[in-house]
Amino acid sequence: MPPPLVELSSISVFRGERLVLKNISTHLEACQALLLTGPNGAGKSTLLRVIAGLCPVSSGTMERPCDVAWLGHLDALKPALTVRENLQFSLKLGQGTLKDCLASLSLTALADRPVRLLSAGQKRRVALARITLSKAPLWLLDEPSVGLDQASLEQLGTIMNTHLAQGGGIIATSHVPLPLGHHHTLKLQAPPVPAGVFL
Amino acid sequence: MNSAFRALTARELRLAFFFGADTLASLLFFILCAALFPLALGPSPALLHQMGPGILWVCMLLAGFPPLERLFNQDFEDGSLDQLMLYGVGPAGVALSKIITHWMTTGIPLLIAAIPLGLMFGLESREFPVLLGSLALGSASLSLIGGMIAAISLGARRGNILLPLLGLPLSVPILIFGAAASYAAQLGLSPASNLYLLGACFCLCLPLCPLAAGMGLKEACR
Numbered sequence: 118m119p120p121p122l123v124e125l126s127s128i129s130v131f132r133g134e135r136l137v138l139k140n141i142s143t144h145l146e147a148c149q150a151l152l153l154t155g156p157n158g159a160g161k162s163t164l165l166r167v168i169a170g171l172c173p174v175s176s177g178t179m180e181r182p183c184d185v186a187w188l189g190h191l192d193a194l195k196p197a198l199t200v201r202e203n204l205q206f207s208l209k210l211g212q213g214t215l216k217d218c219l220a221s222l223s224l225t226a227l228a229d230r231p232v233r234l235l236s237a238g239q240k241r242r243v244a245l246a247r248i249t250l251s252k253a254p255l256w257l258l259d260e261p262s263v264g265l266d267q268a269s270l271e272q273l274g275t276i277m278n279t280h281l282a283q284g285g286g287i288i289a290t291s292h293v294p295l296p297l298g299h300h301h302t303l304k305l306q307a308p309p310v311p312a313g314v315f316l
Numbered sequence: 317m318n319s320a321f322r323a324l325t326a327r328e329l330r331l332a333f334f335f336g337a338d339t340l341a342s343l344l345f346f347i348l349c350a351a352l353f354p355l356a357l358g359p360s361p362a363l364l365h366q367m368g369p370g371i372l373w374v375c376m377l378l379a380g381f382p383p384l385e386r387l388f389n390q391d392f393e394d395g396s397l398d399q400l401m402l403y404g405v406g407p408a409g410v411a412l413s414k415i416i417t418h419w420m421t422t423g424i425p426l427l428i429a430a431i432p433l434g435l436m437f438g439l440e441s442r443e444f445p446v447l448l449g450s451l452a453l454g455s456a457s458l459s460l461i462g463g464m465i466a467a468i469s470l471g472a473r474r475g476n477i478l479l480p481l482l483g484l485p486l487s488v489p490i491l492i493f494g495a496a497a498s499y500a501a502q503l504g505l506s507p508a509s510n511l512y513l514l515g516a517c518f519c520l521c522l523p524l525c526p527l528a529a530g531m532g533l534k535e536a537c538r
Contacts, residue, residue, distance in 0.1 A: 132538075169402060172538045187402050191395025197334060206327045210320060210403065247399075 120182060121146050122255045122286040123168055128177030130163055137163045140177075143303055147254070150277070150287040150297050155305030161290035162190065164305065165257050168288060186251035188258045192244040196233035200224060200243050203232055204250060211250035218246050222272055238264035242272075249276055256280060258289040270296055321405050321413060328417035338383045339421045346379035346426050350433045361438050368437030369447055369498035372430050376451060377458060377487055381480055383422050384462040387414050388470050392536060401537055407530030415463035415526065423455035443501040450507070450514055454494035457518045460525035461486050467532035490517055 123145045130138040137160040145151050153161045166172040169185050194203050201215065208215055219225045222242045232240060241264045248256055256277075262270055274296025277287055281298070289295060332338070353371045354364055391397040400410045430451055434444060462483050469478040493513040500507035 166538070169398075171398060171401060184404065185402060187399055189395045189398050191398075193395035193399050195331065195334075195394070195396075198331075202330075206323065209323045 119147060122181070122183050123288070124180040126178050128167065128174045128179055130160070130167055130172065131175045132163065145286050145288060147284045147286055148281050150281055150300035152295060152297065152300050152302045153288065153290040153305060154302055156307050159305035159307045161305055162259050165259050165288065165290060169257050183255050184253035185255045185257050186248045186253040188244055188248050188261055190259045192240045194232045194240055194243055197231060199229050199231050201228045203243060204247055207247045207250040212252045213250055218249050221249065221276060222246050222269070238266055238269060241265055242269055245273065245276070254285045256285065256287045258287065260291060261289055262291060262293060262295060320403055321409055324400070324403060324405055324410065325413040325416055328413055329420065332417050332421040338386060339425055342379050342383050342422050343425050343429055345382065346375050346429055347433065349375040349378060365438040368434060368439050370495050371437065372433060372447070372451070373491055373495040373498065376426055376430065376455060377491055379426055380422055380455065380458050380462060381483060383418060384466045385476050385479055387418055387463060387466045388533065392470055397533065398537055401533065407533045408526045411463060411467055411529035411533060412526040415459050418463060419456050419459040423459055426455065427451055446501055446507045447498045450494045450497040450511060453514050453518055454490045457490050457521045458487055460521040464525040464529045467529035470532060470536040490514065493517065
């Protein structure tokens, strides 16, 4: 049996003085998707950052033997560069061709347009295009559907389900249902505010 | 790892080339700064010749700072830094590639501009090799130190004030040894000892500054 893509055992994370994640355990195998849900401030993005290795855990252990492709809540695009130029760097290190990748997200017509002229949803699609170029087996997506219209949402579903079918894994946060086939859900609770904090 | 690092540095250079105004601003600042000294000190050729290397060194030091502020800040603000941290070159690799870019897009243009400015101060041709050599070595060390401070102060409020406040004192040894080496030809001394010390500073900065900068980036991204 192959090792899991991610294994978290009872991790806790402090950010500053605040306990953001308390005693979280979960794991993800190949071909599986995990949806993180919970109210604002429950630590969904923090958990994703922990899995990416950007944020250290305060206790517990996190095992992640594979590479990740990261989609943060910011699109990480350079406004002055065109769509094609923005994706060039990922293309060099990743897999696939720009043509297929742009076509899968209906971006072909926008390829030579500077990113600053795109709408929020179009920018999100370019950021998603970068994910599909990556070779990493594990995708970490922070609110991937923000700003997407219905047609793009379906394309996102196709892309994610193809990735799962090819043996990848996805961990995503979302407030709205994502067009994922079979997936697990991890519901995070907002940690109670300790008494006396507002004194 | 190596090819990823090269791809990353190529990306940084392309971006720096695209935002060429930074290089131009730093270059103009250097030229203007150096051109102000004759106005204040008076037109005496002997005095300017004597002051020349020192003025060029101080102006070089100051002109390198403004572009440092944008070195990590833009990538930090638009989320690109998170992406870069995950590219597999490690935080220190990201920092080193940015520092190399800073030196290539700021250090080298300033070195070239130092030639006409040196002529303006009436420096003799025999003084140029050591002056330019020490400036090249010194500017590389200054890029390393500046990059480290820029990474450490990343995300801090008033980061733009912290940058020169922390960076200029750390640059003092480079300034002392570099300027002393540049004066050797004028005073008829050997520049060797000061160049060795300047080289030693560079050898110290080369491994330490990217590591410290990497720690700063990691802390900013958590």
